[in-house]
Amino acid sequence: MSTARAERLVNLVLCLLSTRQYLTAERIRGIVPGYADAASDEAFFRMFERDKTELRELGIPLETGKNSTFDAIDGYRIARRDYELGEVDLEPDETAAVALAVRLWDSPEFTGQARGALLKLRAAGVEVDQSAPAASVQPRVRVEPAFAPLLAAAQNGMSVRFDYRKPNSSAAQGQTARNVEPWGVVSWRGRWYVVGYDRDRTAPRCFRLSRIVGQVSTDTAARTNRPDGVNLLEMVAGTGDTEPTPSSTATVWVADGRAAGVRRSGQVVERREVAGTPGDIVHLEFRHVERLAGWLTGFGPDVLVLDPDVLAKTVHERLLVAAGLGDQR
Numbered sequence: 001m002s003t004a005r006a007e008r009l010v011n012l013v014l015c016l017l018s019t020r021q022y023l024t025a026e027r028i029r030g031i032v033p034g035y036a037d038a039a040s041d042e043a044f045f046r047m048f049e050r051d052k053t054e055l056r057e058l059g060i061p062l063e064t065g066k067n068s069t070f071d072a073i074d075g076y077r078i079a080r081r082d083y084e085l086g087e088v089d090l091e092p093d094e095t096a097a098v099a100l101a102v103r104l105w106d107s108p109e110f111t112g113q114a115r116g117a118l119l120k121l122r123a124a125g126v127e128v129d130q131s132a133p134a135a136s137v138q139p140r141v142r143v144e145p146a147f148a149p150l151l152a153a154a155q156n157g158m159s160v161r162f163d164y165r166k167p168n169s170s171a172a173q174g175q176t177a178r179n180v181e182p183w184g185v186v187s188w189r190g191r192w193y194v195v196g197y198d199r200d201r202t203a204p205r206c207f208r209l210s211r212i213v214g215q216v217s218t219d220t221a222a223r224t225n226r227p228d229g230v231n232l233l234e235m236v237a238g239t240g241d242t243e244p245t246p247s248s249t250a251t252v253w254v255a256d257g258r259a260a261g262v263r264r265s266g267q268v269v270e271r272r273e274v275a276g277t278p279g280d281i282v283h284l285e286f287r288h289v290e291r292l293a294g295w296l297t298g299f300g301p302d303v304l305v306l307d308p309d310v311l312a313k314t315v316h317e318r319l320l321v322a323a324g325l326g327d328q329r
Helices: 003-017 025-031 041-057 092-102 108-123 147-156 232-237 260-265 289-297 309-322
Strands: 062-065 075-078 158-165 175-188 191-198 203-208 212-223 248-255 267-274 277-286 303-307
Touching (some): 025 041, 041 062, 147 158, 147 175, 175 203
Antiparallel strands (some): 191 203, 248 303
């Protein structure tokens, strides 16, 4: 993305956040720097349509509507309740867990990111008590030397080559050279694996990082693409040959000013009050009930599952367990 376009998108977001009214495209053209440079009306509308698409792909909740029934043209705005991060409110034991996580990673790739997250929490007014008993624990999640180059290759779509040791053999014996298109790096039962396409064997394969011998070399000229619908964890667990779970739609209610991530992940279809509290009805696409239930449970009373019934019951049971009223087995 060019610098000029990036600046225009930032200015567009600031403009739409600063108003409660819907602004028409022509009004936006006169306010946001960059649009006045369009050579014609047609060029401006093409530019504006691209920018709207870009914002929506970034997850920014761009609303369309009219200020009154007398308006003939739709306008645009960004509702702060959907855009801004909700208030960060952690319990003492939760802040202790954050402090523990910062000290967890024994890897330079993650240490800086964990400390940065801690600083952001403190900047938001959350006091993280590192003197709590849990924070005195000294765990470590160690990653293999091959972790960083394999993760970078998977993220950048590049092929890799490495020597791989067979199970129950020494580092000097039983080694074979592998040419792999890595799709990702995952952890399974305390061990790290790289999953990808083995070019020599012309089939998907999983490789334990602790069995990689020596350096991982990257082929920048050999570009790779991860196939759609691949579940890396299932492949490592030995269930990658199962048919993908069909997609379903969940209907949930979200309280105003809460759970902005739920709105961004789904589609707001209508307004509705629940027990006198205003909110939105959101449709969410999902494949696994347990995964979605675990995520929605974290929002507590701010999200209510209306359909399907199996998801609503699963979330309800998890909330009971969290409140100490359910079976925790």
